[in-house]
Amino acid sequence: MTRDPSKLLYAESHEWADVSEQDGDKIATVGLSAFAITQLNDLVYMDLPEVGKEVTAGEEFGEVESVKAVSPLYSPVTGEVIEVHSDLPDSLEKLNEDPYDFGWILKVKLSDDSNLSSLMNAEAYEAQCGEAG
Amino acid sequence: MMSELNTNTIALKTPLDAWHRNAGATMVPFAGYEMPIQYSSIVAEHQACRTSAALFDVSHMARLRFDGAGSEQLLDRLLTRKISDMPVGRVRYGLICKDDGGILDDVLVSHLETPSGQRYHLMVVNASNHQKIKDWITPHVADYPTVTMSDRTELTAMIAVQGPQAIEACKKLFSFDIDSLKYYQARIGEQFGKPIIVSRTGYTGEDGIELIVRAEDAVRVWENVLLAGRDQKFIAAGLGARDTLRMEAAMPLYGHELDETIDPISAGLSFACRLKDRSFIGVEALRQVNADGPKKIRVGLVPEGKRPARDGCGILDTSGNPIGVITSGGPSPTLAHPIAMGYVQTDHANDTNYQIDIRGKVVNATRVDLPFYKRTSN
Numbered sequence: 001m002t003r004d005p006s007k008l009l010y011a012e013s014h015e016w017a018d019v020s021e022q023d024g025d026k027i028a029t030v031g032l033s034a035f036a037i038t039q040l041n042d043l044v045y046m047d048l049p050e051v052g053k054e055v056t057a058g059e060e061f062g063e064v065e066s067v068k069a070v071s072p073l074y075s076p077v078t079g080e081v082i083e084v085h086s087d088l089p090d091s092l093e094k095l096n097e098d099p100y101d102f103g104w105i106l107k108v109k110l111s112d113d114s115n116l117s118s119l120m121n122a123e124a125y126e127a128q129c130g131e132a133g
Numbered sequence: 134m135m136s137e138l139n140t141n142t143i144a145l146k147t148p149l150d151a152w153h154r155n156a157g158a159t160m161v162p163f164a165g166y167e168m169p170i171q172y173s174s175i176v177a178e179h180q181a182c183r184t185s186a187a188l189f190d191v192s193h194m195a196r197l198r199f200d201g202a203g204s205e206q207l208l209d210r211l212l213t214r215k216i217s218d219m220p221v222g223r224v225r226y227g228l229i230c231k232d233d234g235g236i237l238d239d240v241l242v243s244h245l246e247t248p249s250g251q252r253y254h255l256m257v258v259n260a261s262n263h264q265k266i267k268d269w270i271t272p273h274v275a276d277y278p279t280v281t282m283s284d285r286t287e288l289t290a291m292i293a294v295q296g297p298q299a300i301e302a303c304k305k306l307f308s309f310d311i312d313s314l315k316y317y318q319a320r321i322g323e324q325f326g327k328p329i330i331v332s333r334t335g336y337t338g339e340d341g342i343e344l345i346v347r348a349e350d351a352v353r354v355w356e357n358v359l360l361a362g363r364d365q366k367f368i369a370a371g372l373g374a375r376d377t378l379r380m381e382a383a384m385p386l387y388g389h390e391l392d393e394t395i396d397p398i399s400a401g402l403s404f405a406c407r408l409k410d411r412s413f414i415g416v417e418a419l420r421q422v423n424a425d426g427p428k429k430i431r432v433g434l435v436p437e438g439k440r441p442a443r444d445g446c447g448i449l450d451t452s453g454n455p456i457g458v459i460t461s462g463g464p465s466p467t468l469a470h471p472i473a474m475g476y477v478q479t480d481h482a483n484d485t486n487y488q489i490d491i492r493g494k495v496v497n498a499t500r501v502d503l504p505f506y507k508r509t510s511n
Contacts, residue, residue, distance in 0.1 A: 039159075042176045044464045044471075045440045063492075067175045067464050068373045070443060070492075089439075 010125035011076040026110040042067040043092040057115040083107040147192035148351035164260035166193040169371040178370035186296025187370035195263035203277035213406040230415030234396035290351030295341035302362040338382025383504035399427035441471035447490040
């Protein structure tokens with residue numbers, strides 16, 4: 001699997017979502033953008049939710065910590081966590097190299113996809129990052 | 134995820150501002166200035182300081198100069214340590230306290246002599262306390278008509294060169310042998326005919342020097358030091374590494390370990406308070422704390438696991454009762470595990486095991502002696 005960052009949806013808070021259909025359900029794979037990972041730098045800790053937890057678009061689902069600071073992770077989607085990337089917290093250094101494949105954080109079965117239209121496409125997200133930088 | 138990415142603050146700039154930006158530094162607002170937090174990686178900059186040397190722009194720290202007869206008496210009145218017995222060339226760490234013993238700032242005072250023989254004292258003040266300390270000192274200066282206090286901050290730049298190879302590599306840069314400077318000594322020298330104050334001080338737990346130069350000489354001096362340390366791979370380091378370095382060395386930071394509600398004795402800074410045969414602002418309060426014993430004490434903690442405890446996390450005893458608060462915490466790049474400092478109630482100061490409430494999740498922690506890291510040689 002090679003996920004194409006130009007095809008993903010992005011939240012203002014720098015998480016990406018890759019939404020696909022599986023057995024009639026919409027499943028979003030969620031991660032953190034390459035821009036965010038570069039900005040955070042020197043990641044040391046990630047706190048992930050349990051499988052089965054309900055997450056809500058725009059609300060916090062975990063934390064990522066760099067040497068310097070704690071940053072909340074916000075869910076770009078609403079639904080139930082069906083899988084977490086449990087190897088990730090022990091391999092945070094790999095996030096820099098591979099934020100879109102190895103770097104996935106959660107898989108969420110969407111219970112409500114009404115907010116997807118408010119997420120940005122790659123182009124809009126890049127424009128936001130340009131302004132931030 | 135990140136709020137710190139979008140900060141638009143009109144800020145002061147140090148004389149090295151353009152250099153930092155050209156070098157790709159991430160700039161953040163700090164104490165009214167825009168300062169580099171990192172150039173590439175906090176961990177890499179931290180390690181460079183521990184193994185070779187790193188340069189820090191610390192121009193945001195305030196520099197107040199005291200001239201005239203009576204300066205020593207004024208400073209004796211303001212500081213927890215005696216200044217009037219300092220010979221020329223000495224640097225001393227001390228605290229400025231309120232009447233109740235609360236710390237207004239921790240400062241370094243140098244006694245310097247110009248080539249023409251003029252002696253003066255220079256006080257380096259934390260950037261965040263710049264205006265507060267000026268406002269505090271100004272009415273006291275009025276009591277000494279022959280004393281003038283001048284703010285040298287904008288006219289000068291301050292550069293810290295810290296690391297085990299700092300002295301050796303920088304030897305050739307100055308008009309005198311910097312190896313002859315002992316720890317906490319300072320003198321005015323020259324670099325290419327321009328005046329430069331060199332002091333053997335720092336804030337990283339490493340050997341090194343701090344330089345005060347005219348603002349217009351800052352970039353040249355900075356680049357000369359980088360060039361002098363080229364073979365040793367000296368690099369520029371930001372405030373991020375400065376914080377992890379000082380934390381490993383257990384050096385207190387104003388706004389974290391120190392503030393106006395904490396007295397120097399509770400902060401573990403009794404060494405910087407001379408209470409006997411002295412009169413200074415706060416002395417009675419500090420004598421009382423000394424007699425009664427402090428109510429809380431600074432301790433070093435190592436939380437279990439990888440998750441760092443941060444400033445503000447609660448410290449609990451092993452039964453879960455709150456007994457203190459973390460004032461600084463984060464990962465230690467040298468030790469490769471999290472470290473933290475905080476205050477606990479005095480009757481728990483000798484406990485071995487604690488718990489820390491890291492934003493709702495409680496982890497076990499062990500008390501360790503401070504500092505977490507100590508350099509092996511000078």
